[in-house]
Amino acid sequence: MTMTNKETHHKAIERVAEWLELPRNEENQFINLAYDLASVPETNLTHFDERYLQHLEDNVFSDPRLLGFLKQSRINPTVIEQFESKQIPYDEVYQQWNVIEYSINEILDLTMLLKLISQYSDQSEKGLIDSRYRLQKLVYLVNRRLVKQERAERDTAPYDHGKLEKTGFRYTYRKRKSGPYSKNLRDDTYRLSASDLIDEELVEGESTPEITEQHARLEISLGASGRVMIGQFHEMMNNLETGVLSEWESAINTVIEDFGSMSIEELHNYVCDIEDVRNADDRKLLIRGRQVKYDSELWQIGTPQEGLSHA
């Protein structure tokens, strides 16, 4: 990660200046003095990097000229002491806020899902996915494709989901009236929608086998944020190098290529005619969600029981 610019360095100094609650003109004098003192033209450090902050403490905020300025500005001596002793409470100085926490795996799913929506949209006539139904089935077909691909080692019992064990969406599919359906996928769709990454537009009068689409279709397209993000990372996300991701990508590409031009009806016929689907009872597990998690938690393989209960 390489992110260096003057502004970011300014930002750290600005935050400290804000924290000192100086009058506007004095604040500007402080920022300019500190910036001059910092005199770090090129560094690999970000403005939030602790090493950079340490550098500021050691070489800038403890500088006698700066300390003299602070005394002149009648700053609380206790605070000046913190400057002298190089113990500036950055936590207080810096901004803090709450965020919804997602694991890296969930983020990866969301990202790859956005990529699928984007890619499908790009090759479709209307530049979107015409229904939640189609999205469900496309993702299913991607995962199913990965299931059918042999892995080098087969060591996950009792299910062997081929390459899906290592890559692909972590969604669990069960058989519904509409065919293979995943609640996980639905939830992720909501998440993307809530953050403007996708938009869902209701098209009255048209239907799909999907329960929520009996009277109206929901067309899915990239939202404002989604378009920005795809735009920003387009190149990166279309040239995935890592083995597992390239296989995931390749599955997505193949599925879009094979099924992109199918009408809903054709797709429905095709999916419902897949042997597993046709033979399965209602609510029967079709694809178990991937166990492999790409996060900092301990990677673990579920026992058969756990696998089932998880499913």
Added chain:
Amino acid sequence: MPEDNIKSDIRKSIREEDNIDDEYEDEFIDILDSRYTKLDFDKSSVLLQRIQIRAFRAITDLDLPINNQNTIIHGKNSKGKSSFIEATRFNLIGRDDDNPLVTDAIHKNYDKLETDSYWLKNDVEYKIHREMEDIGGYEGHHEPNIVKYPRKNGVPISQRQTQANVNNLIGYTPLYQRGFDEFDVFSLHSVITGELRNFYNCNDATDLIDVLFGITVTNVVRKIEEELRGCELDEEEKKAKGLLQERLQRSYRLYEEIQTLQDDQEDAEEVIVEKTKQRKKLSHLIENKGKVSEVLSEKINIKDDISDLQTRRDEKQEEFGSIKQAISKVESEAVTEDVAPALQEMKQLVAVPNHCPICTTSISPSKHEQFHEEGDCPLCGEEIPSKRYDTVSEVEEKGQVDEKERRHEELEELEARRRQVKGEIKFLNDEIEEKKQRIQEIERIEEESKFFEYKRQKKTLDDEITQLREQSRKIELRIEAISEKFHEVARDVRRWKLLNKERIQKEQRQKAFEAFQDLITREQKEARRRVQNQLRQRMNSLLKVFTRGTFETATGVTFREDDSYKYTVHTTGRKKSKPELLEETNAELTLHMLLFHVAVLAELQEENSTLPLKLVLIDSPYGNGQDNENAPDITDFLLKMTEVLDEYQIIVAMADSNLADQKRLQQKYDLSAIADYIETGE
């Protein structure tokens, strides 16, 4: 031919005779020497003086003096006078237990009978006392009592002698010594109704006559005969030859049987030895089962090893799996690395929702503020679970820059570990494979060792040996049983061999004696012809006395050719009269016996040396009935007897009814009516 010449001739013959073995010659010559001698009789006569009889049959008490004269005793019935003659014989020679003339000798009113006879010899008087008591059997008759000078000596009756003493007195001893029976000898002196042929028919009659007439060779013959009787085979000796043969054959059979059994036993023992050897060999092989069991325990050990190795391998495989998973994890971390900026962006984008995905309403600033400050969901307003939200700061996390490097190092480390574990698993698999091969090898060894086959064979051998031992033992028992039988038979064989040897000796001896006898009998026959001639002439002359009765037409006497003194009286009608063919009660037999006895006694009277006892007892010469036909002849003969036997005392007992010729008989006999001496209270 003089006796001595005869003797030396015979001696010479004994030496020369082929049929007499050398071993017998000396014995025969000894016999010849000792036996070829004339009997030496006492020269002086023994004469009866008096006889006293008490409680003898019909006689209760009789005392009869004999006056050196021929005497006729007569009585009413036959009992008394017969009893007199019987009592006289009893007194001299006792009771013949084998042929008792009288069964109830003791008078019914007495417990004891007594006889006393008084004799004169060389002018010396002797008394012979003999008594008999009935105490459930007759006692005492064989213990006579002889008293010399009875008138002077009152020797107590209780002092008893033996018959030998009497024999000495009456001169029977030389004959007794030659084995002649006193009763046979005495029968020469008596012609008694009912036992007329006692002398003529007795076994020794011929020999007795020989001896009495000085045929000394008869003594030798008698000795030979005695020896020959000794050579007679008893019942066992007769059977000896046959039984010995039979026993021998039986013993051979038993011996053969034993031999066969011993062979069988030896065979069995040999087989036992062979089998035992085999069994030992097998035992050795089985003992080496140590080796086999070593192999077995090795097998078990190896199986344990394999199990351990498999466990270890499983552990390693698990570890391998873990490593792989760890690698996957690191790789998956790398996955996020690939698209990290995009993910970072995505994370920021989804960190705070902008609007509700359902109603699409935008989130109000107050909801956002609530979210940031309180952690409440900007959509539903509920408190977000702590793990679902996080507080972020502008300060970056430390060390994020080195993440890629760290991951790379970790990956390399894991890869190395993975290779190592893989190697270890391969090693373990190789080891397991090796151990499995070893087990296969062991199983092959096991099969080769044929341990169980050996055990089975050993068991079979054990059974066979036991069976053979049992068989051998049975054979041994059988051998023992047969051996016992064999020994029994062997003892029998020995016994029969001894008996057979005796038999052979006896037969050889018999043959020798018979040869000896042949030599002697030639001489004896010659001598006998001489005596027969004498007797024939005497009898022919005596026959002339019979002029009116049975022997009226008698022409002469001939003796048989059979070397006995049996004779035949020939008559003019070519009728032949033989005493042995006549009935005992036939009066003709009385005539014969009177003729024969008188002839013999008369001839003996002519001999130089003869019996000193000169008594002739004749009982009922006329028979018990009246023999009118022969009575005159008998009377003539009784009268003639006194002339012919002039040295003898003749005592005749007869019934009163036979006294028709009393007056004629009185010329030569004293008549004594027995009634005077007999108590006739029957």
